[in-house]
Amino acid sequence: MDLLPVELKIRLPPLLSQEADYEPIVYARYFLAGTCRSWYVIEGEVEDGDFGFFGFVSGTSDEFGRFLLSELQSARGPNGETVQRDLNFVEGKLTDVVPAPDV
Numbered sequence: 001m002d003l004l005p006v007e008l009k010i011r012l013p014p015l016l017s018q019e020a021d022y023e024p025i026v027y028a029r030y031f032l033a034g035t036c037r038s039w040y041v042i043e044g045e046v047e048d049g050d051f052g053f054f055g056f057v058s059g060t061s062d063e064f065g066r067f068l069l070s071e072l073q074s075a076r077g078p079n080g081e082t083v084q085r086d087l088n089f090v091e092g093k094l095t096d097v098v099p100a101p102d103v
Contacts, residue, residue, distance in 0.1 A: 038057070
Protein backbone atom coordinates (compact mmCIF):
# COMPACT_ATOMS: atom_id res chain seq x y z
CA MET A 1 0.00 0.00 0.00
CA ASP A 2 1.19 3.47 -0.85
CA LEU A 3 1.23 5.29 2.48
CA LEU A 4 1.63 8.70 0.86
CA PRO A 5 -0.15 8.90 -2.49
CA VAL A 6 0.44 12.02 -4.57
CA GLU A 7 -3.13 13.23 -3.98
CA LEU A 8 -2.55 13.31 -0.21
CA LYS A 9 0.95 14.72 -0.47
CA ILE A 10 -0.18 17.77 -2.44
CA ARG A 11 -3.19 18.41 -0.16
CA LEU A 12 -1.20 18.50 3.08
CA PRO A 13 -0.44 21.98 4.39
CA PRO A 14 3.23 22.64 5.22
CA LEU A 15 4.54 22.03 8.72
CA LEU A 16 3.51 24.67 11.30
CA SER A 17 0.88 26.20 8.99
CA GLN A 18 -2.05 25.16 11.22
CA GLU A 19 -0.19 25.82 14.45
CA ALA A 20 -2.45 28.70 15.52
CA ASP A 21 -5.70 27.00 14.49
CA TYR A 22 -7.91 25.91 17.37
CA GLU A 23 -9.51 23.29 15.12
CA PRO A 24 -6.86 22.05 12.67
CA ILE A 25 -7.94 19.82 9.81
CA VAL A 26 -6.84 16.17 9.92
CA TYR A 27 -6.11 14.85 6.43
CA ALA A 28 -5.31 11.19 6.97
CA ARG A 29 -5.18 8.41 9.54
CA TYR A 30 -2.59 5.65 9.71
CA PHE A 31 -2.88 2.64 12.01
CA LEU A 32 -0.83 -0.36 13.00
CA ALA A 33 -2.98 -3.50 13.04
CA GLY A 34 -2.58 -5.64 16.14
CA THR A 35 -1.91 -2.56 18.27
CA CYS A 36 -3.76 0.50 19.52
CA ARG A 37 -1.43 2.87 17.61
CA SER A 38 -2.88 5.49 15.25
CA TRP A 39 -1.38 8.57 13.61
CA TYR A 40 -3.67 11.44 12.58
CA VAL A 41 -1.96 13.67 10.00
CA ILE A 42 -2.45 17.44 10.26
CA GLU A 43 0.51 18.74 8.21
CA GLY A 44 3.46 17.45 6.24
CA GLU A 45 6.31 18.28 3.91
CA VAL A 46 9.53 16.91 2.47
CA GLU A 47 12.43 17.24 4.88
CA ASP A 48 15.96 15.90 4.55
CA GLY A 49 15.12 13.24 1.96
CA ASP A 50 12.16 11.94 3.96
CA PHE A 51 8.62 13.18 4.48
CA GLY A 52 7.87 14.72 7.86
CA PHE A 53 4.42 14.84 9.40
CA PHE A 54 2.88 16.64 12.33
CA GLY A 55 -0.22 15.24 13.91
CA PHE A 56 -1.87 13.52 16.82
CA VAL A 57 -0.48 10.14 17.82
CA SER A 58 -2.60 7.81 19.90
CA GLY A 59 -1.70 4.52 21.46
CA THR A 60 0.51 4.03 24.47
CA SER A 61 0.32 7.78 25.06
CA ASP A 62 -1.86 10.35 23.35
CA GLU A 63 0.05 13.41 22.19
CA PHE A 64 0.77 15.79 19.35
CA GLY A 65 4.10 15.22 17.68
CA ARG A 66 6.25 14.89 14.61
CA PHE A 67 6.86 11.62 12.81
CA LEU A 68 8.46 10.54 9.56
CA LEU A 69 7.17 8.52 6.65
CA SER A 70 10.21 6.24 7.01
CA GLU A 71 9.18 5.54 10.64
CA LEU A 72 5.70 4.53 9.53
CA GLN A 73 7.17 2.33 6.79
CA SER A 74 9.48 0.52 9.22
CA ALA A 75 7.05 0.07 12.15
CA ARG A 76 5.88 -3.49 12.78
CA GLY A 77 3.12 -4.93 14.95
CA PRO A 78 3.48 -7.96 17.22
CA ASN A 79 2.95 -10.39 14.33
CA GLY A 80 4.83 -8.42 11.68
CA GLU A 81 1.89 -6.23 10.65
CA THR A 82 2.74 -3.01 8.82
CA VAL A 83 1.27 0.46 9.11
CA GLN A 84 -1.73 1.00 6.86
CA ARG A 85 -3.48 4.15 5.67
CA ASP A 86 -7.15 4.13 6.64
CA LEU A 87 -8.83 4.17 3.23
CA ASN A 88 -12.23 4.92 4.80
CA PHE A 89 -11.01 7.96 6.73
CA VAL A 90 -12.82 11.21 5.94
CA GLU A 91 -10.84 14.37 6.64
CA GLY A 92 -12.29 16.82 9.09
CA LYS A 93 -11.71 18.97 12.14
CA LEU A 94 -9.54 17.41 14.84
CA THR A 95 -12.32 17.11 17.43
CA ASP A 96 -14.63 15.54 14.85
CA VAL A 97 -12.29 12.78 13.68
CA VAL A 98 -10.03 11.91 16.62
CA PRO A 99 -11.81 9.83 19.27
CA ALA A 100 -11.97 11.39 22.72
CA PRO A 101 -9.57 9.71 25.18
CA ASP A 102 -11.00 7.24 27.65
CA VAL A 103 -11.37 8.82 31.06
